[in-house]
Amino acid sequence: MTIFEFDTLGTIRFLLPGDDGYEEASTVSVRTGSPAVVAQPANAAEVATAVRFAADNGLTLSVRAGGHSGSGHSTNDGGLVIDLSRMTQMSVADDSLVTIGGGATWGAVADFLRPYELAISSGDTRSVGVGGLTLGGGVGWMVREHGLALDQLVEAEVVTATGDVLTANESENDDLFWALRGGGGNFGVVTRFTFRAHELAGVHFGALTFGDTDLETLLRGWRDAMREAPERLNSTFLSMPAFGEDAPGGVTILVNYAGLDDDEATAAIAPLLALDGLASNSIQRTAYSELLSEPMHPPQGIRVANNNGFASDFSDVVVDAVARMYTALPGSVLMIRYLRGSFNTVDPSVTAFAFRDSETLIISAAFFPEDAPDSATDAYQAQWNTLLPHLQGIYGNFSALTSDLATPQMYPPPTLARLARIKAQYDPGDLFDQNHNIRPAADWR
CATH class of the missing domain: 3.40.462.20 (Vanillyl-alcohol Oxidase; Chain A, domain 3)
Incomplete structure (x- = not known):
């Protein structure tokens, strides 16, 4: 493990090629990448610092939650991977609101909620990250009763391309909240999710x-x-x-x-x-x-x-x-x-x-x-x-x-056009492009 302590970076855990844990953090289900550096932040402020570092240095930026990533986007070659594996905290409020760190996996969430006799309809694979699945949809084992995983999302904490930490919900940054629910990782790094859970004893x-x-x-x-x-x-x-x-x-x-x-x-x-x-x-x-x-x-x-x-x-x-x-x-x-x-x-x-x-x-x-x-x-x-x-x-x-093939098929033209306008607002330089990419509005005209 290597620790960088720069005035601009603070103290963040970084992994370089050859460090313990580097290969695991560079690997997703379909491939092993070779990023120049892996950042393992512990909170939203450290995520923001890593995002600014990638932007300032022109680095390709990938975000890794569970590492499932069937498209391979959660790792890269020569760039920066933000590995959220240290951000897995969870809590339950009295009103069945569940707060989950951006690096948690759905299996860990289900295990955590079991003693409360609560559940969130997610996917059907334990190791899939909460982030990737939710932002892209989440067709799970209770989709007919409770809809998609993203339908149960009530709030998100998001680090944008400028390093700002925003709260997105139906009343605050509601355009961003709309885009996050289906737009994938195009708009920032979600460091905290809040879901409405459902009573379920078994x-x-x-x-x-x-x-x-x-x-x-x-x-x-x-x-x-x-x-x-x-x-x-x-x-x-x-x-x-x-x-x-x-x-x-x-x-x-x-x-x-x-x-x-x-x-x-x-x-x-x-x-x-x-x-x-x-x-x-x-x-x-x-x-x-x-x-x-x-x-x-x-x-x-x-x-x-x-x-x-x-x-x-x-x-x-x-x-x-x-x-x-x-x-x-x-x-x-x-x-x-x-x-x-x-x-x-x-x-x-x-x-x-x-x-x-x-x-x-x-x-x-x-x-x-x-x-x-x-x-x-x-x-x-x-x-x-x-x-x-x-x-x-x-x-x-x-x-x-x-x-180029997937994104136009994922959204009807009016939905894609709205997503592209919101992308231009929150990520005009398309820093978050390692995904089914939605380019900023001008590129979709």
Whole structure:
């Protein structure tokens, strides 16, 4: 560890190449970076100093919270990484407001809230950072009842590109608050989040697996059951290839009923249990913190191609198109997350997260040898493109596309234009560009 003590920097923990902890702090889920320096601030004032240092020295600036970063933006080569891992403090107020440091992970949050019998609908992976997931959306295991993670956010402390520390909520810097909820890390470093938590003593969670069955029929049955299900019931449809003896592949419906009442849970889940081809059922009572999983990463030497998109109506036409696409891609993964509920009741103008009328989020991934020709991934892309007439937008948190490709698909033009104007106000020089970047307004005209 190296400590720099300069008049302009104060005393901040810095890591240089070769220091203990440098490699870990430079690594995210998809790559290891080689930044010139990693800053590990302990509070907002130190974050502000690190931001000014990056700006003054023309350094590429990345912000690392949980280090999940499927797009790889949370590290860089030759620049500065602000690693928020020392800022993980949490507290609960009497009105179920939960304050969380910008470096916390969702697994730690769930563990912390468990004794209070509270929960925040987040993602479904323990190691994902609160910051990255929330600012980009947060489609979690209670999305139908409580909406996105960002829908539960009531306030944020933000360090801007000028090093100012601002509070953003519905009455103070409300334009910034709007942009943070869906605009990603484009507007500053969020050092503290305040969420409205929900009472939750436990859940009924598990997997329903299915044997040989017609995919279209099963998808329709799942959709119809979810259309009638109470919003406390959330589920994800998953079809996987085999990944060795311990992961034989097949169709699984992951199920979460947010509550411990056995009779209510049984009644809610019953239509899913009645679907043809049910082979096993592992649903049981558990704590919300127990259903958050560790991420799955493909083995070394594998090239991954992936896509996602929202379907406003998961109609029979869309179901058939999805089934045809998936059948034409042997060895690929299909995941469909059901959204209809509170997710849809938020007015699209209230946050920067768009496509609120969606019924499902459809995700596809295919795996190729690292030396596979581009023609193989092109063929996969061509199959996915057959779905595009039925889809709208993409979910940025699940996209590894470059910014020029991803950002215009993440937002309708009016939303993107408003985000670009706010970007020009808070970050006119685009210091925070290591993300699905929203360039300042002039660049989007």
